[in-house]
Amino acid sequence: MDMHTLYLIAPLAPLAGSLVAGLFGKAIGRSGAHWVTIVGVAVAFVASLVIFRDVQAGHNFNGSIYTWLESGGLKLEVGFLIDPLTTVMMLVVTFVSLMVHIYTIGYMADDPGYQRFFSYISLFTFSMMMLVMANNFVQLFFGWEAVGLVSYLLIGFWYTRPTAIYANLKAFLVNRVGDFGFLLGIGLIAAYCGSLDYAQVFAKGPQLAAMNIELFAGAPWMLVSVICICLFIGAMGKSAQFPLHVWLPDSMEGPTPISALIHAATMVTAGIFMVSRMSPLFELSEAALSFVLVIGAITALFMGFLGMIQNDIKRVVAYSTLSQLGYMTVALGASAYSVAIFHLMTHAFFKALLFLAAGSVIIGCHHNQDIRFMGGLRKHMPVTWLTSLIGSLALIGFPFFSGFYSKDSIIEAVALSHTPGAGFAYFAVIAGVFVTAFYSFRMYFLVFHGKERYDQVPHDPHAHHDEHHAAGKPHESPMVVWLPLVLLAIPSMVIGYLSIKPMLYGDYFASSIIIGPAHLGLAHMKEEFHTSFLMALHGFTQLPFVLAMAGVALAWLLTLKRPDLAQSLKKTFGPIYTLLDNKYYFDKFNDWFFAGGARLLGRGLWKGGDQVLIDGVVVNGSARVVGWVSTIVRLYQSGQIYRYAFSMIIGVFVLLTLWMHRV
Numbered sequence: 318m319d320m321h322t323l324y325l326i327a328p329l330a331p332l333a334g335s336l337v338a339g340l341f342g343k344a345i346g347r348s349g350a351h352w353v354t355i356v357g358v359a360v361a362f363v364a365s366l367v368i369f370r371d372v373q374a375g376h377n378f379n380g381s382i383y384t385w386l387e388s389g390g391l392k393l394e395v396g397f398l399i400d401p402l403t404t405v406m407m408l409v410v411t412f413v414s415l416m417v418h419i420y421t422i423g424y425m426a427d428d429p430g431y432q433r434f435f436s437y438i439s440l441f442t443f444s445m446m447m448l449v450m451a452n453n454f455v456q457l458f459f460g461w462e463a464v465g466l467v468s469y470l471l472i473g474f475w476y477t478r479p480t481a482i483y484a485n486l487k488a489f490l491v492n493r494v495g496d497f498g499f500l501l502g503i504g505l506i507a508a509y510c511g512s513l514d515y516a517q518v519f520a521k522g523p524q525l526a527a528m529n530i531e532l533f534a535g536a537p538w539m540l541v542s543v544i545c546i547c548l549f550i551g552a553m554g555k556s557a558q559f560p561l562h563v564w565l566p567d568s569m570e571g572p573t574p575i576s577a578l579i580h581a582a583t584m585v586t587a588g589i590f591m592v593s594r595m596s597p598l599f600e601l602s603e604a605a606l607s608f609v610l611v612i613g614a615i616t617a618l619f620m621g622f623l624g625m626i627q628n629d630i631k632r633v634v635a636y637s638t639l640s641q642l643g644y645m646t647v648a649l650g651a652s653a654y655s656v657a658i659f660h661l662m663t664h665a666f667f668k669a670l671l672f673l674a675a676g677s678v679i680i681g682c683h684h685n686q687d688i689r690f691m692g693g694l695r696k697h698m699p700v701t702w703l704t705s706l707i708g709s710l711a712l713i714g715f716p717f718f719s720g721f722y723s724k725d726s727i728i729e730a731v732a733l734s735h736t737p738g739a740g741f742a743y744f745a746v747i748a749g750v751f752v753t754a755f756y757s758f759r760m761y762f763l764v765f766h767g768k769e770r771y772d773q774v775p776h777d778p779h780a781h782h783d784e785h786h787a788a789g790k791p792h793e794s795p796m797v798v799w800l801p802l803v804l805l806a807i808p809s810m811v812i813g814y815l816s817i818k819p820m821l822y823g824d825y826f827a828s829s830i831i832i833g834p835a836h837l838g839l840a841h842m843k844e845e846f847h848t849s850f851l852m853a854l855h856g857f858t859q860l861p862f863v864l865a866m867a868g869v870a871l872a873w874l875l876t877l878k879r880p881d882l883a884q885s886l887k888k889t890f891g892p893i894y895t896l897l898d899n900k901y902y903f904d905k906f907n908d909w910f911f912a913g914g915a916r917l918l919g920r921g922l923w924k925g926g927d928q929v930l931i932d933g934v935v936v937n938g939s940a941r942v943v944g945w946v947s948t949i950v951r952l953y954q955s956g957q958i959y960r961y962a963f964s965m966i967i968g969v970f971v972l973l974t975l976w977m978h979r980v
Contacts, residue, residue: 320371323364324378324397327407328446330360331414335439342432350432354439355418361446362411369404377828379452379516390511398452398515402829405658405820406449406590409665410583414442416801417578420673423798424574424680434474438578441467445583449590454503454513457591461499461555464584465492471579472571481570488564495554495561502547505530509540519597519831526601545598545605549612552588556642559616563903565639566623569631573676576631577669580638586661589645593654593830600652600833607737610650614738614745617643619901621752625759626897629686630675633760637712638668640749644727647742652836653730655826660723662820663813667711667720670805674705677794677802678764682771688760693769697791702765704802709761711809713754713865716856719813722849724750725861726821726842733838750861754868762876814849822846 334357338350345353378399385393417438425434444467448460473485503513509525510518525544529537552558557565565585569576579585592599592609599605617640624636641664648657679686681698695702711720728750731743771791793799819825822843832839846852856862875883887894899905953964 320368320376320378323368324399324450325382327361327364327368327411328443328450330357330364331439331446332443333357335436335443338432338439339436342436345432347431350435351418351422354435355415357439358411358415358418358442361442362408362415365404365407365411368399369408372399372401372404381452385455391507391513393455393513394453395456396452396514397450399450400829401825402590402593402658403449405662407446409586409662410442410445410449413583413665413669413805414438414445414578416669416673416805417574420577420676420798420801421574423795424676425572428572430474434471434572434574437467437471437474438575441471441575441578441583445587448587452515454506454515454518458500458503461551461587461591462496464579464587465489465496465555468492468568468575468579468584471575472568474571474575478570484564484567484570488568491561491564492554495551497550498547499551499554502544502551505540505544505547515594522597522601525598539602539604541598542602542604545595545602546608548595548598549588549592549605549609552592552646553612554588555591556585556588556646557616557639558588558612558642558646559619560903562616562620562639563900563907566632566635566900569629569635573631573672573679576635577672577676580635580672583665585638585642586645586665589642589649589657589661592646592649593658596652596654597831599649600831600836603736606650606652608650609646610731610734610736610742611738613643613646613648613650614742615643616640617647617749618745618752621749621756623897623900624756625752626894627756628689630678630688630691630760630764631672631686633688633756634668634671634675637671637753637757640753641668641712644724644746644749647731647746648727650736650742651727651730651734651739651838652736652832653727653734653839654830654832655821655839656723656726656730658826658830659813659817659820660727662816663711663719663723663809666805666812667708667718667809670704670708670802670809671712673798673802673805674701674708677701677798678705680794680798681791683791685771688763690770691764691791692767692771693765694771694791695765698765698793700793700799700802704799704806705761705765707806707809709757712757713869714750714861715865716853716862717810717814719809719811721853721856722813722817725852725856725859726817728861729842730838733841734836736836747860747864751864751868754865755872758869758872759876762872767877814853817849817852818846 331354334354337345337353342350378397381392381394381396383395385395387393418435421434421438425431428434441464444460444463446460448457448464451457451460469485469489471485472488473481475481506518507513509528510521512518512521522541525541526539528540530540530543531537532543554561565580568580571579599609620636620639620643624633624640627633627636641660645657645660645664648654648660678691678694678698678701681694681701682691685691707718711718714721714724728743728746731739731746734742821839875886896902953960
């Protein structure tokens with residue numbers, strides 16, 4: 318088969334499955350809906366594998382598939398850029414999506430929106446594939462907005478629940494804030510480059526770096542810095558970076574499979590991918606890199622703190638995702654783009670595993686999500702327990718697990734970086750190791766070890782019909798649920814060991830990622846690297862390992878050995894706990910300032926603009942003016958002919974006088 322045909326099949330196969338399941342769901346039934354979408358994503362995965370092998374053989378592709386319109390020399394096209402960076406993303410997206418599709422058969426078995434859900438997640442896969450395969454900013458923006466739209470539909474999938482509607486609206490609005498910046502960046506590129514094609518824009522990078530733009534009179538900025546910061550604001554929204562992170566924890570209101578698909582492996586990594594793709598531009602701006610670095614560091618550390626006090630099993634994993642996205646962003650700011658993509662890949666596997674394992678626990682515990690009412694599940698759910706342990710060890714960066722190789726590489730890259738803000742970023746990622754280990758194993762110990770507490774679940778009369786708390790002992794999930802856990806656990810253990818050398822220290826990304834001569838941190842890391850095995854052995858003697866083990870030990874102490882100590886610490890550090898429990902008051906501030914401000918503005922426009930100006934002055938005022946004029950005119954409408962004749966004579970006299978005056 319021609320490779321160009323495969324390039325089309327990879328994104329279009331999930332789209333075809335989505336359309337069939339969505340439009341003909343009732344006709345083909347539940348089994349038809351899951352088969353047609355699973356086959357579509359499986360075809361996309363196999364096509365991605367073949368394309369990956371072809372790229373490995375040295376066959377890249379960059380070309381237009383379809384020209385949408387052309388105006389003034391600016392072309393809007395659908396085109397594909399197939400290179401090593403693209404193929405990594407294609408494989409991650411299609412594999413995780415395939416696992417989620419299979420898992421969904423068991424998780425959503427009793428849901429009335431079964432066919433609709435499969436249609437949505439398959440459509441999401443298509444959108445993400447179009448995003449990562451794009452060779453121009455128009456198609457990138459199409460995929461960018463499409464994943465945002467489908468995430469809105471998926472987060473609010475249970476649309477009868479007010480919390481789900483609030484969460485999807487919140488996600489949609491926060492992403493629009495980021496997308497506004499993203500669109501400004503694309504607009505500046507179109508205005509100053511005259512093209513939206515990646516290759517042409519990157520070729521004009523040095524010219525952009527030599528140009529200034531005045532955002533405020535008398536304050537010139539480097540044009541390339543403004544473009545990169547605008548593009549990164551888009552990434553801040555999509556990849557949930559501070560302060561546009563507030564949507565992601567609330568998005569847990571959607572079904573668990575989409576938490577794994579959207580919030581672990583695909584949508585939230587779109588921003589990381591985009592900045593890596595734009596490396597030729599970002600390398601020209603030290604200010605933009607510093608901005609990226611500091612934002613990532615704040616997210617990595619402070620979002621991790623929030624995970625320490627969460628009791629909802631999905632929210633613990635959600636804050637973990639926020640923190641890990643911060644790590645990836647820090648790597649971008651340190652010019653270690655390949656390290657960011659490497660962590661994106663390893664994180665996709667173990668975080669999808671942890672989300673799906675959380676869903677398995679929720680099923681086994683009869684839809685209870687509160688980890689305070691679990692415990693002792695190890696003997697009831699052995700497969701979920703073992704895969705969760707693997708995912709947790711990968712997350713905390715235990716040597717030989719995939720997360721170790723990527724997370725330690727980020728820490729080392731930041732340590733070698735000279736970008737302004739690198740000192741703070743290094744502290745954040747080092748402290749984050751301890752924080753990550755604590756909240757990960759706090760959850761693990763509370764769920765799988767210790768005393769069984771599942772019979773203490775309080776009844777919630779307002780729970781969704783799929784989230785009632787039925788009585789009975791926990792049980793292992795069906796095979797269709799735990800099989801994807803096993804298949805995700807394998808790369809969570811080995812993918813880092815196998816791929817670190819070619820991805821970071823080989824020439825795998827040589828044609829995809831550009832690093833400037835001023836940023837040589839990765840080159841120094843290459844000199845010190847020998848083998849994956851020796852790196853892991855050396856990892857046992859490093860500070861991150863010590864901090865991780867300290868976090869695990871503290872979690873064990875506070876959950877299993879001395880739970881009373883946790884309560885006393887909570888009382889001792891009451892103000893800090895309250896701050897964390899209120900998520901730094903970001904939501905309350907947003908509700909008061911932005912939502913409240915919008916309501917105040919709307920009320921002012923309604924009262925002052927609509928009622929006073931439009932209704933009072935324009936509508937009712939014009940009627941009153943007509944009434945007044947009519948009252949005066951009515952005095953002269955007497956019906957007596959001599960009065961009309963007299964008025965005409967007076968009028969003629971006035972007109973003649975004026976005419977004679979002019980003459």
